[in-house]
Amino acid sequence: MxxxxxxxxxxxxxxxxxxxxxxxxxxxxxxxxxxxxxxxxxxxxxxxxxxxIKGIFGLNRICLNEANDIEIGARCTHAKIASDPVIREHVPALSSLCANVANIRVRSVGTIGGNLCFGEPHADPPTLLAALNARLVLIGRDGTRVVPADDFIRSELETIREPDELLTLIVFPCPNGPVTYRRFKHGERPSVNVAMAWSIDAGKATIKGARVRVGALGSRPQPLKVVEDALRGLPVREVRSAIEAVLTTALDELEVNEDRHGGADYKRHLAGVLLLRNVEEAISVGGGA
Structure with missing residues:
Protein backbone atom coordinates (compact mmCIF):
# COMPACT_ATOMS: atom_id res chain seq x y z
CA MET A 1 0.00 0.00 0.00
CA ILE A 53 15.66 17.73 7.89
CA LYS A 54 18.67 15.86 6.51
CA GLY A 55 20.05 19.03 4.91
CA ILE A 56 20.12 21.06 8.13
CA PHE A 57 23.69 21.64 9.29
CA GLY A 58 24.75 20.58 12.78
CA LEU A 59 22.05 18.07 13.67
CA ASN A 60 24.32 15.05 13.28
CA ARG A 61 27.31 16.01 15.43
CA ILE A 62 28.63 14.28 18.54
CA CYS A 63 30.99 15.97 20.98
CA LEU A 64 32.10 16.42 24.57
CA ASN A 65 31.39 20.04 25.46
CA GLU A 66 33.14 22.43 27.86
CA ALA A 67 30.77 21.48 30.69
CA ASN A 68 31.88 17.83 30.32
CA ASP A 69 28.48 16.93 28.89
CA ILE A 70 28.12 14.63 25.92
CA GLU A 71 26.07 16.14 23.08
CA ILE A 72 24.43 13.99 20.40
CA GLY A 73 22.62 15.60 17.50
CA ALA A 74 19.11 14.23 17.07
CA ARG A 75 19.78 13.34 13.42
CA CYS A 76 22.66 11.00 14.28
CA THR A 77 22.00 7.49 13.04
CA HIS A 78 22.37 4.51 15.35
CA ALA A 79 25.35 3.40 13.26
CA LYS A 80 27.10 6.76 13.66
CA ILE A 81 26.62 6.70 17.44
CA ALA A 82 27.82 3.09 17.64
CA SER A 83 31.11 3.92 15.91
CA ASP A 84 31.77 7.38 17.36
CA PRO A 85 35.04 7.57 19.37
CA VAL A 86 33.57 9.87 22.05
CA ILE A 87 30.70 7.47 22.72
CA ARG A 88 32.96 4.43 22.63
CA GLU A 89 35.33 5.97 25.15
CA HIS A 90 32.88 7.47 27.62
CA VAL A 91 29.64 5.47 27.22
CA PRO A 92 30.46 2.09 25.66
CA ALA A 93 27.05 0.79 26.76
CA LEU A 94 25.37 3.30 24.43
CA SER A 95 27.72 2.34 21.60
CA SER A 96 26.83 -1.32 22.08
CA LEU A 97 23.12 -0.55 22.30
CA CYS A 98 23.13 1.39 19.04
CA ALA A 99 25.22 -1.30 17.32
CA ASN A 100 22.43 -3.78 18.06
CA VAL A 101 19.27 -1.77 17.38
CA ALA A 102 16.87 -3.64 15.10
CA ASN A 103 18.74 -4.52 11.87
CA ILE A 104 21.49 -3.05 9.71
CA ARG A 105 19.05 -1.11 7.51
CA VAL A 106 17.48 0.59 10.51
CA ARG A 107 20.87 1.27 12.10
CA SER A 108 22.17 2.80 8.87
CA VAL A 109 19.36 5.31 8.31
CA GLY A 110 17.29 5.40 11.50
CA THR A 111 18.09 8.27 13.86
CA ILE A 112 18.22 8.60 17.62
CA GLY A 113 15.83 11.57 17.45
CA GLY A 114 13.32 9.71 15.33
CA ASN A 115 13.42 6.76 17.71
CA LEU A 116 12.64 9.01 20.67
CA CYS A 117 9.94 11.04 18.93
CA PHE A 118 8.04 7.99 17.71
CA GLY A 119 7.46 6.95 21.31
CA GLU A 120 7.51 3.20 20.65
CA PRO A 121 7.39 1.42 24.06
CA HIS A 122 9.49 -1.50 22.81
CA ALA A 123 12.57 0.56 21.97
CA ASP A 124 16.15 0.51 23.21
CA PRO A 125 17.46 4.11 23.46
CA PRO A 126 14.82 5.76 25.72
CA THR A 127 15.58 3.51 28.68
CA LEU A 128 19.34 4.05 28.65
CA LEU A 129 19.04 7.79 27.98
CA ALA A 130 16.70 8.12 30.95
CA ALA A 131 19.22 6.28 33.15
CA LEU A 132 21.91 8.69 31.90
CA ASN A 133 19.77 11.64 33.04
CA ALA A 134 19.71 12.98 29.48
CA ARG A 135 18.14 16.29 28.53
CA LEU A 136 16.38 16.80 25.20
CA VAL A 137 16.51 20.16 23.43
CA LEU A 138 13.37 21.13 21.49
CA ILE A 139 13.08 24.18 19.23
CA GLY A 140 9.69 25.44 18.08
CA ARG A 141 7.77 28.59 17.21
CA ASP A 142 7.76 29.68 20.85
CA GLY A 143 11.49 29.23 21.29
CA THR A 144 13.72 26.60 22.88
CA ARG A 145 12.92 24.34 25.80
CA VAL A 146 14.86 21.58 27.50
CA VAL A 147 13.05 18.55 28.92
CA PRO A 148 14.38 15.55 30.87
CA ALA A 149 14.39 12.26 28.98
CA ASP A 150 12.36 10.86 31.90
CA ASP A 151 9.48 13.20 30.98
CA PHE A 152 9.68 13.12 27.18
CA ILE A 153 7.55 10.05 26.48
CA ARG A 154 4.04 10.64 27.77
CA SER A 155 2.45 7.31 26.85
CA GLU A 156 2.50 4.72 24.07
CA LEU A 157 3.39 6.45 20.78
CA GLU A 158 2.90 9.86 22.43
CA THR A 159 5.53 12.37 23.56
CA ILE A 160 5.36 15.87 25.01
CA ARG A 161 6.84 17.32 21.80
CA GLU A 162 4.50 19.78 20.09
CA PRO A 163 3.92 19.29 16.33
CA ASP A 164 5.98 22.38 15.48
CA GLU A 165 8.88 21.46 17.79
CA LEU A 166 12.01 19.90 16.36
CA LEU A 167 14.15 17.72 18.61
CA THR A 168 17.67 18.99 17.90
CA LEU A 169 20.00 17.72 20.62
CA ILE A 170 20.41 15.09 23.34
CA VAL A 171 22.70 16.08 26.21
CA PHE A 172 23.83 14.16 29.29
CA PRO A 173 26.64 14.37 31.84
CA CYS A 174 29.76 12.39 31.05
CA PRO A 175 29.45 9.34 33.35
CA ASN A 176 31.78 9.05 36.35
CA GLY A 177 30.91 5.43 37.03
CA PRO A 178 29.77 2.30 35.21
CA VAL A 179 26.84 2.47 32.79
CA THR A 180 25.18 -0.80 31.77
CA TYR A 181 22.30 -1.93 29.59
CA ARG A 182 20.69 -5.35 29.21
CA ARG A 183 17.65 -6.49 27.25
CA PHE A 184 15.60 -9.55 26.41
CA LYS A 185 14.01 -9.38 22.99
CA HIS A 186 11.57 -11.06 20.65
CA GLY A 187 12.44 -10.39 17.03
CA GLU A 188 14.09 -6.99 16.67
CA ARG A 189 12.50 -5.24 19.65
CA PRO A 190 13.12 -5.60 23.38
CA SER A 191 10.44 -7.29 25.44
CA VAL A 192 12.13 -5.98 28.59
CA ASN A 193 15.18 -3.77 29.00
CA VAL A 194 17.05 -2.45 32.03
CA ALA A 195 19.61 0.35 32.17
CA MET A 196 21.70 1.46 35.13
CA ALA A 197 24.18 4.28 35.76
CA TRP A 198 26.24 4.57 38.94
CA SER A 199 28.09 7.60 40.27
CA ILE A 200 31.08 6.23 42.16
CA ASP A 201 33.10 7.66 45.02
CA ALA A 202 36.30 5.93 43.96
CA GLY A 203 38.20 6.77 47.12
CA LYS A 204 35.67 4.97 49.30
CA ALA A 205 34.45 2.41 46.73
CA THR A 206 30.89 3.49 47.48
CA ILE A 207 27.95 4.49 45.28
CA LYS A 208 27.18 8.20 45.54
CA GLY A 209 24.06 7.81 43.42
CA ALA A 210 22.36 5.41 41.04
CA ARG A 211 19.78 5.70 38.29
CA VAL A 212 17.94 2.55 37.27
CA ARG A 213 15.33 2.46 34.52
CA VAL A 214 13.20 -0.41 33.23
CA GLY A 215 11.67 -0.15 29.76
CA ALA A 216 9.30 -2.01 27.41
CA LEU A 217 7.08 -3.14 30.28
CA GLY A 218 4.68 -0.22 30.22
CA SER A 219 4.18 2.77 27.97
CA ARG A 220 7.45 4.47 29.00
CA PRO A 221 10.69 3.78 30.88
CA GLN A 222 10.13 3.51 34.63
CA PRO A 223 12.50 4.23 37.54
CA LEU A 224 13.22 1.65 40.21
CA LYS A 225 13.29 4.18 43.07
CA VAL A 226 13.39 1.50 45.76
CA VAL A 227 16.59 0.11 44.24
CA GLU A 228 18.11 3.56 43.75
CA ASP A 229 17.47 4.45 47.40
CA ALA A 230 18.94 1.14 48.57
CA LEU A 231 22.17 1.72 46.62
CA ARG A 232 22.86 5.30 47.64
CA GLY A 233 25.94 5.47 49.85
CA LEU A 234 26.43 1.71 49.79
CA PRO A 235 29.82 0.00 49.48
CA VAL A 236 30.02 -1.69 46.10
CA ARG A 237 30.71 -5.09 47.68
CA GLU A 238 27.25 -4.97 49.32
CA VAL A 239 25.26 -4.06 46.20
CA ARG A 240 23.95 -7.45 45.15
CA SER A 241 22.64 -8.43 48.59
CA ALA A 242 21.03 -4.99 49.02
CA ILE A 243 19.22 -5.27 45.69
CA GLU A 244 18.05 -8.80 46.38
CA ALA A 245 16.53 -7.59 49.66
CA VAL A 246 14.31 -4.99 47.94
CA LEU A 247 13.88 -6.53 44.49
CA THR A 248 10.41 -8.01 44.96
CA THR A 249 9.05 -4.73 46.30
CA ALA A 250 10.65 -2.76 43.47
CA LEU A 251 9.31 -5.05 40.74
CA ASP A 252 5.79 -5.07 42.19
CA GLU A 253 5.62 -1.30 41.73
CA LEU A 254 6.22 -1.49 37.97
CA GLU A 255 3.43 -0.86 35.48
CA VAL A 256 3.33 -3.88 33.17
CA ASN A 257 1.33 -4.34 29.98
CA GLU A 258 0.57 -7.95 29.15
CA ASP A 259 0.97 -8.56 25.43
CA ARG A 260 2.45 -11.00 22.93
CA HIS A 261 5.81 -10.52 24.66
CA GLY A 262 4.51 -12.15 27.84
CA GLY A 263 2.45 -11.83 31.01
CA ALA A 264 3.08 -9.46 33.91
CA ASP A 265 4.75 -11.96 36.25
CA TYR A 266 7.00 -13.24 33.49
CA LYS A 267 8.11 -9.73 32.50
CA ARG A 268 8.77 -8.71 36.10
CA HIS A 269 10.89 -11.82 36.53
CA LEU A 270 12.90 -10.93 33.41
CA ALA A 271 13.40 -7.38 34.67
CA GLY A 272 14.83 -8.75 37.92
CA VAL A 273 17.19 -11.10 36.10
CA LEU A 274 18.40 -8.32 33.81
CA LEU A 275 18.92 -5.95 36.74
CA LEU A 276 21.17 -8.44 38.53
CA ARG A 277 23.13 -9.00 35.32
CA ASN A 278 23.58 -5.24 35.06
CA VAL A 279 24.98 -5.25 38.59
CA GLU A 280 27.45 -8.01 37.82
CA GLU A 281 28.63 -6.16 34.71
CA ALA A 282 28.91 -2.84 36.54
CA ILE A 283 31.14 -4.37 39.20
CA SER A 284 33.27 -6.16 36.60
CA VAL A 285 33.91 -3.02 34.51
CA GLY A 286 35.06 -0.89 37.40
CA GLY A 287 32.26 -0.37 39.88
CA GLY A 288 34.47 -1.64 42.66
CA ALA A 289 37.42 0.63 41.87
Missing part, protein backbone atom coordinates in the same frame (compact mmCIF):
# COMPACT_ATOMS: atom_id res chain seq x y z
CA UNK A 2 1.23 3.49 -0.84
CA UNK A 3 0.82 6.51 1.46
CA UNK A 4 -1.70 9.23 0.77
CA UNK A 5 -0.36 12.06 -1.45
CA UNK A 6 1.79 14.65 0.34
CA UNK A 7 4.09 17.57 -0.38
CA UNK A 8 7.83 17.28 0.23
CA UNK A 9 10.01 20.10 1.52
CA UNK A 10 13.78 20.11 2.14
CA UNK A 11 14.74 23.17 4.24
CA UNK A 12 18.32 24.14 5.04
CA UNK A 13 17.71 25.74 8.45
CA UNK A 14 15.85 24.87 11.63
CA UNK A 15 13.77 28.04 11.28
CA UNK A 16 12.62 27.07 7.77
CA UNK A 17 11.82 23.56 8.94
CA UNK A 18 9.61 24.85 11.74
CA UNK A 19 7.84 27.21 9.35
CA UNK A 20 7.33 24.32 6.95
CA UNK A 21 5.35 22.34 9.52
CA UNK A 22 2.76 25.11 9.58
CA UNK A 23 0.83 26.68 12.44
CA UNK A 24 -1.75 23.90 12.36
CA UNK A 25 0.91 21.21 12.43
CA UNK A 26 -0.06 19.81 9.02
CA UNK A 27 3.54 18.81 8.27
CA UNK A 28 5.85 16.27 9.88
CA UNK A 29 9.61 16.24 10.28
CA UNK A 30 11.38 13.44 8.46
CA UNK A 31 14.93 12.11 8.58
CA UNK A 32 15.49 8.35 8.61
CA UNK A 33 11.84 7.44 8.14
CA UNK A 34 12.21 3.86 9.34
CA UNK A 35 9.09 4.15 11.51
CA UNK A 36 7.26 7.07 9.90
CA UNK A 37 7.23 5.89 6.29
CA UNK A 38 6.02 2.42 7.27
CA UNK A 39 3.18 3.96 9.26
CA UNK A 40 2.29 6.24 6.34
CA UNK A 41 2.25 3.29 3.92
CA UNK A 42 -0.08 1.44 6.26
CA UNK A 43 -2.27 4.59 6.41
CA UNK A 44 -1.91 4.66 10.19
CA UNK A 45 -0.37 8.14 9.94
CA UNK A 46 -1.23 10.82 7.40
CA UNK A 47 0.46 14.14 6.78
CA UNK A 48 0.00 16.82 4.13
CA UNK A 49 3.70 17.64 4.08
CA UNK A 50 6.99 15.93 4.92
CA UNK A 51 9.78 18.20 6.09
CA UNK A 52 13.12 16.53 5.30
Missing amino acids: LPSPFEFDRPSTIEDAIRGVGESGDGMFYSGGTELLLAMKMRVIHTDRLID
